[in-house]
Amino acid sequence: PLKKNQGISQLNIRTKTNTMRKVLALYCLLLFQAMPLGAQETETYYLKDEDFRLSPHDSLLIAEMNKKDTIPVWEFGIAGGHVFSIGNVDYLPGVGVGVHFRRALDYIFSVRSDIFYARIRGEDEGNAREFRNDWFSASLLGVMTLNNLKWEDKTRKVNLYALGGIGVNYFETKVRENDLPTRTITGKMAWHGTFGGGISFRIGRRFNVGFEHKVISGFGQRGDLVDGFETITANTHRRTFADIIHYSNVHVNFNISRSAEEEEPKYWLNPLFDVYQELDSIKQVLKQLNDSDGDGVVDLIDREPESPAGAYVDTKGVTRDGDLDGIPDFRDRQPYSPPGVPIDAYGVAKEETETERANVRAIVQEEIAKIEFPQPPPPVIETKTSNWYLPNVYFDAGSIELKPIDHATLLKVAEVMLENPDEKFVVEGNTDLAGSEKANNRLSYKRALAVVNKLVSLGVPREQLLLRWNGEHKTLVEGLHEVNRRVEIRRAKEGETEMPPPE
Structure with a gap:
């Protein structure tokens, strides 16, 4: 600090407060201007099964409607370090602190807004001149990653x-x-230019630390007044160069996002990551469509994925045993053994040498003829709501937004509901296994709520709809598949009620 006995007074507290208000207001303005400069966006096309049954033109239209905009991830940083100026007076060590927000435009370029305060000091040898500068600034910076092409x-x-x-x-x-x-x-407000560089080290998905050095040079006459003395020539009395501020700092950065499914800022990611992710998804689908035991039932629905070679199986891939004698049909020498009769190791009844299919049919028909069946009840006239199918609505990962194609689907669903005003319908939300259980509960509720709000906007009475949610507890297939990220619409069962929102 400056020496009191040499007439240096302290800065007035009110002046500091007014100064900070002005800089904060200006910083907010710069931050809002930075927002529309660009978004961390990727466009991913998801092909569904029905795409392969459409014309090429319709397939392109569906792919266009399934574009996904990734929600950008912001980086918030806190920094502190050593600051000094190079000018007309020898510098003394000073302290600077600051905060910043950074947002990726792509894998290489990003935009950053900084706010910075520093106490800059200097004193010539012999104490002939000295100064103290309280510096406030707000900057809008472009950042270029130099090592992301690996x-x-x-x-x-x-x-x-x-x-x-x-x-x-x-x-x-x-x-x-x-x-x-x-x-x-x-x-007084003035303009300045800033340039520099730094290095950050990734600690985790949400956290990194690093070191940075910045150089700040003011524009105009005030650029040479940081140390309070202008540099002039003997003849022209013209300023020859500005005072240069150097700021070396250590910064701690946090990645801020609105969903557990969101990725890191793109300057931390491999540019080919999206491609690798899509290839992994395709591999998982192809793996589920394999038939590893060759029984004609794909592994996705095969309840016995290792059926013996040559075995007869049912529609679920389970080895058949027609007479339930414990010997599978492909090894059973008597596939239709009489019930309750002891058999040998080959499935042949010990009391009868052979039972022909015709004899079995005769016995069965004889026993059926002995049964007195009650008279059938009068035929029930089915209403149009007794047997129907209502389509599901599918969502992108982490999203609660309806796709354009779903608006037409829900219009037809609303027409069915309006034709049956005495019926109640369940709208039930689901998610995949990405993210925490608590976050998935909220996500499934919001997806169901989005469908309910759309149906209400189409004229369906709210009291006709029961909103329910399952979170991640009713997945249909393994992996982060779209079929798990769905909202089911069905006719309500007797006594079924609406669920309250998750905590």
Whole structure:
């Protein structure tokens, strides 16, 4: 600090407060201007089974409607470190602190907004001149990742980058020269340029730390007044260069997102990650469509995936045993043994040498003829709601937004409901296994609510709909498959009620 016995007074508290308000207001303005510059977006086309039954033109239309915009992930950073200026007065060590928000535009480029405060000091040898500067600034920076064109890993452990941009500053400088009274360079807004570079180290999916060095140079006459003294020539009295501020800092950064399913900022990811992810999804689907035991039933629905070679199986892939004697049909020498009769190791009844199919039919028909069946009840006239199918609505990962094609589907569903005003219908939300159980409960509820709101907007009375949710507990297939991210619509069962929202 400046020496009190040499006439240096402290900065007025009210002045500091007003200064901070101005800089914060300006920083917010710059931050809002940065928002529309770009989004961390990817366009992914999902092909569904029905695409293969449509014309090429219709397939392209469905793919166009299934574009997915990834919600951007923001980085919030806190920094602190050493600051000094190079100008007309020798520098003394100073302290600077700051915060920033960073948003990826793609895998290489991102945009960042900074707010920065520093106490900059200097003193010539012999104490002939000294100054103290309270610096406030807000900057909008472009950031370029320098080491992201590598393909071996999904994520980067190190992020090396360069940055540059412009901003506005506000500072006041207290100056003392020899034994003259202290003078003050009053605060005023001015422009400056910033450039630098840094390196960050990935600690986890949500957290990283790093080191950065920035250089700040003011524009115009105030750029040479950081230390309170202008650099002039003897003849022209013209300024020859500006004071340069150097800021070396350690920063701690946090990735902020709205969903557990969202990825990291793209400057941490392999540019081919999306391709690898799609290939893995295709591999999982193809694996489920294999028939590893060759019984004619794909592994996805095969309840006996290792059926013996040559075995007769049912529609679920289970080895058949027609007479339930414990000997599978493909090994049973007497596939229709009489019930309750002892058999040998080959499935042949010990009391009868052979039972022909014709004899079995005769016995069965004789026994059926002895049964007195009751008279059938009068025929029931089925209503149009006694046997129907209502389609499901599917969602992208982490999304509660209806796809364009679903609006037409729900219009038809609404017509069915309006034709049956005395019936109640269940709208039941589900998710895949990505994310925590608590987050999936909320996500399944919001998906069901989106469908309910759409049906109500189409004229269906709200009291006709029962909203229910299952979270991740009713997945149909393994893996992060779209069929698990669904909302089912069905006729309500007797006594079924609406569920309250999850906690």
